[in-house]
Amino acid sequence: MARHDARNWHDCSKMIGLLCLVASIVLQHGVSGQRVKVEPEVLSYPGQTVNLRCAFTDATGIQLTMVTWIYEPKDGERINIAVFLPNYDPNYPDSPVKGRVSFAPSPPNVVSPSIEISNVGMTDEGKYICEYATYPSGNEQGITHLVMLAKPQNSASIVTVVAGSKSVVVARCESVDGRPPAKISWVTAVNGNGTTVTKPGADNTVTVISEYRMVPSPKDNGKDLSCVVAHRTQVKPESFPLKLAVEYAPQVTIVGYDNNWYVGRTNVALTCQATGNPTPLTAQWKTMTGEMPDTVQITENVLKVLKVDDAVNTTFVCQVKNRIGLGRDQVAVMVRGTRLPEKGPTTGSIIGAIIGVILLLAIIGTAIAMYRKHRNNKLTGDGPPKHKPPPPKKTTSSASTHPNISHVPVAGEDGPLQSEYYNTQSAEPVTDLDANHDDDDYVEDVREHYHSAAPSGWDDPGNNEVPPPYMRTDSDPQDYHPAPNVNRGESFVSTAMFV
Template sequence: MIHFCFQLFFSGALGVQTIAEEGLLVGRAGDEMSLPCSFAGTFMNLTLVQVTWLKKTDGGNVNLAVYNPQYGMSYPSRSSRVTMANSPTLSYTLTITPLQLSDQGLYNCEVNTFPDGKLEFLTDLTVLVKPLSKVAAVPAEAAPLEVPVANCTAANGKPAADPPEVIITGYNGNWYMKNTNHSLRCNAKANPPVTSYHWTISTGSIPPTVQNMGDHLIITLVDYSLNGTWTCEATNSIGRGRGEISIVVKEPDFATAGEPFGSTVIYLVVGILVAVLIAVVLLTLARKKVRQRVADSKEKVNSCQRKGSEFVVLATVSLKVMDCSHPSKRENCDPETTEHSETAMG
């Protein structure tokens, strides 16, 4: 409950005036509810003109009660469930009895004074409704297992009440022998909230490898003792709800070794493929470098050969010897030389 206190300072007054108001109130349908609006302290030179209680609605303000020092008390709403107190202590409390769901809403206490005018203070009222509960017997025969013997019904509550709805999560169908770090969780949706959880297994008592943590179980080691139907029963003040899940523990092998083994195989295959790919790339680069070196070497050799035979000179010299001892042949005794030359560029 939230309480607000407002202090009002009046000019020319010898004291301080205070109006106290309950800002937020919660009540139950069928009970009596009081909405206070009162003066506190002493005051002088202040005249009370009128006090009015209003309820704010979508269609406007509804006038519930009015007090006027001259004309007395009046109830414009004509509701027999509403009264306003006029006490010598200047308390103008609005009382509603019995409280109904329709009374929920925002209330305004207006205090008109002279010469300071009107003061307004709001109260927000919330109404809770207890649900209507009904129990109906269900015919049942004696049996070694639990069977329902009654149906419990809760209706017309505010807020709405639920028998708990339970779902068990945590099992994905791939629990293998010797696995660790598994758990089951009892997820319950209920109003009012769940107050207790109870776990059972169809094969008997809970195995020692299971730690009961209330709304969840911690599986420290997976073995065949976990096989069976697990039940979580959640209880609140309205009733109980249960959820079930069947667990089958598998034996790990090469084909069905579970997620951890499968992940390891995948990582191993991917690693091998990456290593082979890297080796192929490196080998290709190495062979390319070797071929490049051989080609560079041949290019250097060819370049040197061309430079050494760049100018090749071929020359032919013909010499003709004449017999000049005879006079008849002397005219041809002048030396004659025939030359032939060729120049080739490589």
Template sequence: MAFPSYPVPGLWTLSLLTLLGASVQSNFIVFDDDPLQPVTQDETVSVGGTVTLTCRVAESDNSSLQWSNTAQQTLYFGEKRALRDNRIQLHRSTGTELSITIGDIQLSDEGEYTCSIFTMPVRTARATVTVLGVPGKPQISGYEDAVQEGGKVTLTCTSSGSKPPAKLRWYRDQEELTGRPDVVESNPDEPTYTVISELTLTVGRSDDNALIACAVDHPSLAPGDKRSEQPIRVLFTPDVTIQPESDLPREGGKFHLQCIANGNPEPISYVWQKKDGELPPLAKVDGSVLRFEMLNKSDNGVYLCQADNGIGNVQGQYTLLVQDPTAMSTSSGVDHAVIGGVVAVIVFILLCLLIVLGRYLIRHKGTYLTHEAKGSDDAPDADTAIINAEGGHSGAEDKKEYFI
């Protein structure tokens, strides 16, 4: 790139000396431990960014350092700017370092920059600046309208302005998909590229409202910086289920069945039928609802609901079994009877235990009384019985003493 310049005293002479010194330098051996040998490093920067070029020497002999551009135009000589370009600024200048910045970098700024020190001989070092072309936001095309379940959709993603060529990646929500290999086209007006990628999907109902994304992968960008999304609509036949008002339809009561259909688009019509017969006279159809004003056991049977959304129709079924109106009370009576029976058994067991305990106590009390009157039955008269009852044992002892 050509920079506008203006004359600076002595700079033209220094530039000529630079070229002369560069040619002379090839005749000398430069050692790595040369303290006056300038050292630089390559830089990579994106279009629109700022690059810093730094040139250092280990020691100073009061010789000036100089930066030149790819066209060998002097940019800075020491602290003096040689070109009238406000993008180029002095960053630091000391006896051992010269650093400059170049802002708003363009693709034309790419190339090899030279740092020189005007010693005898003149020593130089080069730094290559690589400029990355920033890719544009990807554009997704090819989707025009909703796709029927089982159909295919082909999407095309395009991104321009990258250097080197970007890579395009496809995603469905967070899942990465595999598209066709990228097609890379060079741009005629600048050294950048246009990248094109295609993705073909066979869609199902789970893809309805899914986000298909195309993201640009490039060294100049952080992951996810440039990404475009395309929502997909899938048309599919409805799923049908029949939901009863309650699990216990009772004879004589009101009851209804709700036909629930999920499809895309939403169902536009519902048809109710009774399998192997006609709908009961007191059954009324209200769109997706079948109402029974007064249930009768003759209403028992299998009921069918057919939902149609224009893509297709699907049928669901429900078996109605009308219960006796006393079913709940009978069930409750049975529960109470069971509880009453258990209580009666417990009471009976307690009564039996009381009877056994009473008989046991009475028996022990009779035995005690019998021992108190022992011997009275064998007495010849009342007085002897009393004597035997009160002190029979003493009499025996007296008799023993008498014989002794």
């Protein structure tokens, strides 16, 4: 167990040491990269003079012994192009830029040993390294990329093609002798795709060629297509608007026949319409029989029939030709004996119109009725009340004001009070439903009603007999208890019962 732990501790120590070494290397390179200041990238055109700047920012405690500029081509080995030691004259070894490179300012300063290269060419592009030999930290360096720019010559053109079923090149766009290579794109609504190739140009430049390919059809003729070239030397991309050129044989259509050519009709005509690329120039008319009727006049693409007769009962053919091919169309004319009736509006249109008129009349009638009703309400004062009306008055009848007493016993002075019985079912009050009848009829109706409502054993009160119980007597004022007036349909409570 102890041996296993010792082995693990040894492996961990080795890992920690390795990490510390890597950290020290990274830290050292980071510090050195910060102290040697250069421009990461410098742009230049051929024939110009470029200034490659370099400076050591913090030389405290460090001795700068020597400065060397090194050139590293894109596909080559490093070459020393300028060397400077303090207290010595600068040295320029053999290199592709010898005679065109120098320290600036002159004499050079070891703290800021910048250089200039005059009349630069495309082959001068690459890395330029400013390297310091210092004591005691060793060598430190900074790298500048010199990018040579060449403004390309851009152009675009349309390729005239014939409509077909195979994919062909319909447009071409070029960016010649540029550096770095240009980027070409296509903008269009037609269905196709662009292909791009590059090839070396003059003086280490690049030429970019892009072609747009598609399957051309007659409908694509004249449609828009744009080539867009983007390059580092341009402020904005350059656009070249184009129009597709697709050639096709004439497409012919005859118009003017309405299927109503009858004998005797005059001045009817057929027109031959044709489209094509190249544009067709002339139209040729003929008949299937080979003979043209005498009443026919032909003016360019128009065939006019002065008067319809049986000779016009034939098939007319129009042929149009261009460099690509021949197009034709034909119309079979049928001469009728009589004229066809003119077509009127359809049944659906008629029904729709009738329904529309009915709806319009209904709307107008409703509006008029509402207006008249509103006006009549104003004239007669009808409408919602402007104040609260008084409560309705109830009519009291003699029949409803007296309780119907079937038997009322009277207590004597010395005798006990006998039980009283009240009949709670009174005769139903009579309502006058006919205001136009005579008073005699009314009295008769009341009398008949009285007989029908009297209890069994009672006769007509006109025979000097005891009056009915619902009639008041002066001898019994204490037994009279007026009841409330209860109309038909209203609820009521029976009078009190005394025991």
